[in-house]
Structures are given as structure tokens and as C-alpha cells.
Amino acid sequence: MKIGILGAGQLARMIALAGYPLGLDFIVLDPSPDACAGKLAEQLIGEYDDETLLAQLAEISDVVTYEFENVPAQVAKFLNDRTHVYPPPKALQVGQDRLVEKSFFRDLGIPTPEFSVINSLEDLQSAVAGLGFPAILKTRRMGYDGKGQVLIKPETDLAEAWESVRGYDCILEAFVPFQREVSIIAARSVSGEVKFYPLSENRHKGGILRVAECKAGDPLQAQAEVYVSKLLIALDYVGVIALELFDVNGKLLANEFAPRVHNSGHWTIEGAETSQFENHLRAIMDWSLGSTAAVGKAAMVNFIGGLPKAEDALAIPDIHVHWYGKDPRKGRKVAHATVRSINDNRYRNALVELERLAQQTDDS
Numbered sequence: 001m002k003i004g005i006l007g008a009g010q011l012a013r014m015i016a017l018a019g020y021p022l023g024l025d026f027i028v029l030d031p032s033p034d035a036c037a038g039k040l041a042e043q044l045i046g047e048y049d050d051e052t053l054l055a056q057l058a059e060i061s062d063v064v065t066y067e068f069e070n071v072p073a074q075v076a077k078f079l080n081d082r083t084h085v086y087p088p089p090k091a092l093q094v095g096q097d098r099l100v101e102k103s104f105f106r107d108l109g110i111p112t113p114e115f116s117v118i119n120s121l122e123d124l125q126s127a128v129a130g131l132g133f134p135a136i137l138k139t140r141r142m143g144y145d146g147k148g149q150v151l152i153k154p155e156t157d158l159a160e161a162w163e164s165v166r167g168y169d170c171i172l173e174a175f176v177p178f179q180r181e182v183s184i185i186a187a188r189s190v191s192g193e194v195k196f197y198p199l200s201e202n203r204h205k206g207g208i209l210r211v212a213e214c215k216a217g218d219p220l221q222a223q224a225e226v227y228v229s230k231l232l233i234a235l236d237y238v239g240v241i242a243l244e245l246f247d248v249n250g251k252l253l254a255n256e257f258a259p260r261v262h263n264s265g266h267w268t269i270e271g272a273e274t275s276q277f278e279n280h281l282r283a284i285m286d287w288s289l290g291s292t293a294a295v296g297k298a299a300m301v302n303f304i305g306g307l308p309k310a311e312d313a314l315a316i317p318d319i320h321v322h323w324y325g326k327d328p329r330k331g332r333k334v335a336h337a338t339v340r341s342i343n344d345n346r347y348r349n350a351l352v353e354l355e356r357l358a359q360q361t362d363d364s
């Protein structure tokens, strides 16, 4: 069986690495000739809307999946008319627009930060008066890792803020004074079998994820499972999904979801019985899902912009490294490492050392 993947970055690479032992084969489509998954799967090189290549991809693949959520709607439809596409294109349509996404959450009874639609400077002025300070102006589309966002404070010149997102439809969100950010990763198969991973507790800097820690037994696990279940059912979802949430005094508010495997779930490779990558494949193949139970304590640390020597990372006990084969460039995720240990002290010490190592080479 052959799986087609739109995109050939590290997520596609880790999907392929999980899939080969299951007897699956892969073909990836990506415009970049040196995309990192292209080193271990057949690659079609070209734009995502090249219909000749898309037709070829659909023809060769039993199932097509994707590693990024900004797949254009017409591309998903083109592929869906020719082969199975999972997660379903509806998840892309909802997830690509923050207004549609937040309204979808609200209609399902999933709490979100307060928000208003902003189409003009006048909208921004009246929304700020309603939501108060601070607030965050976000472009509705193409925002990720904190891109397309402006923090609105009492001293912010609203005309300037509006000018900086000129040409984009936006929403304004109340700033949430959260205690922590968490995400829940879940998988649902074609037949509707569902599994949830333990919550991840996530730390960001500059809008980019730095550390994700498995929190097995977290008191908010059940609440997160209720919310992500609502999404899975409403979207008739197939594959792995990640729902990002803010914890505000024990109440979860949904920030956004990603219809794909997610950076906050990379610890599952060593820290869970079955990784998110393997379960994504099992879900889209309609095979039984694997156990999502945690194996010891686990946390993942991203390497951004620069890389230490692999041997320096491996000198820390209980560390597993994942080099993506990408050239280091400012702000680029080039690798991650996971600490996994059954001993609390060893776990804590290794995580401190690993974070220190990541900070030394971090250029952002």
C-alpha cells in the first residue's frame, strides 16, 4: 500500500519513518528539491496546485494525507475526487480560517477566548472598547507560530496596528491570562475507533513551541477529551488531530486545532506505546489503533535555527535525538530531542540539560 503525502518536511519524514516497518510505502509532493522527507521517499517536485502532479499522486497513492493545514481547498477537492484524502477536506476548510474555526468551537460548546470580527479600523476601535486590553489582533488566514499577530495594549496606536495587517481579514481576541498551554492529541480511524494521548504541556517563546512535556494523569485530561471528541465527531474526522488549549484556573479554552500530526506530540515516539505518526497511519488505513499509554516520563525539546553536535545531546542520559536533515537557518526547526525516563530525578535533570543545550544553539 502506498501513502501519498502533501509536503515533505519533518512531519512527512517522521510519518514515513513510522510507516515503513508497517509495510507501507510513501510518495511525497513538495516544491523544494531538497525537502527532508525526499531523502527517504520517492518525491514529486512541483507546486501543490500542479494538477498534472496531483493527478499522478492520486493515481499512485491508495490514500493521500498531508503534513500542513494550508492545503488549498481546490487541491484537497481535486485529490478527494480521485482517491481517499484523510483527514477530510472539511477539517482543512474549518481550520484554515480563525473566524470559522472559533465559530465552529463555539457552536459545538467548546469554550474559546472572546473574539470579534475585524474588517476595518472602526471595527477594531469598537472591538477593543468591548474586549479591553490587552487583546490580540490575528489575521484569519495563514497564521502559525505566532505569525500574523499584533498585541494590542493601551498605548498601541490602533491605526498603525491595523495598517500592519493591511489587506487581511482579521479577528480580535481577548488576551487570556492562562496558567499554562496544553494540547491534546487524538486519533480516529475510518471505522470510528478513537484514542487519546495524555495531555502535553507546552512552552512557547516568540510564538514558537520550545518544550512539550507529557502530563499523564493530568486533572484536565477528561475535559480536553470531551472537547476534542466533539471536534472528531463534527468533522467526521480520520487521522491524528491536535487541539491546543489554554488552562485558565482549571478551565480549558480552545485556541486552535491542527488537522495533522503535531509538534507537541513528538514525545510520543519514545514516550508512548504507539507514536502519533504510527497511529495517524493506522487511522487512515482503517487498522486498529495502538495504545496511547505513556511509557515513563517524557518531554520533547525543539532545536531552532542551530544544532549542537548529536554526540553532545546523546551524552545526556535517557535522550533520543531526531535530526531532520535540514540545513540550519534562522528560526527554522531543524531537530528535536526527547528525554524519556522511568526515574523522576533522572528525567528532571536530563530535561534541564537538554533545554540548556537547545538554548546554546537557538538563534531566535
Ligand code: AMP
Pocket (backbone or CB within 6 Å): 113, 136, 143, 144, 145, 146, 147, 173, 174, 175, 176, 177, 178, 181, 204, 207, 255, 256
Ligand atoms: P496561535 O498562532 O494562535 O497559536 O498563537 C501563538 C501563541 O500566542 C500561543 O501559543 C499563545 O502563547 C499566544 N496566544 C495566542 N492567542 C492568545 C490569547 N488569546 N491570549 C493569550 N495568548 C495567546
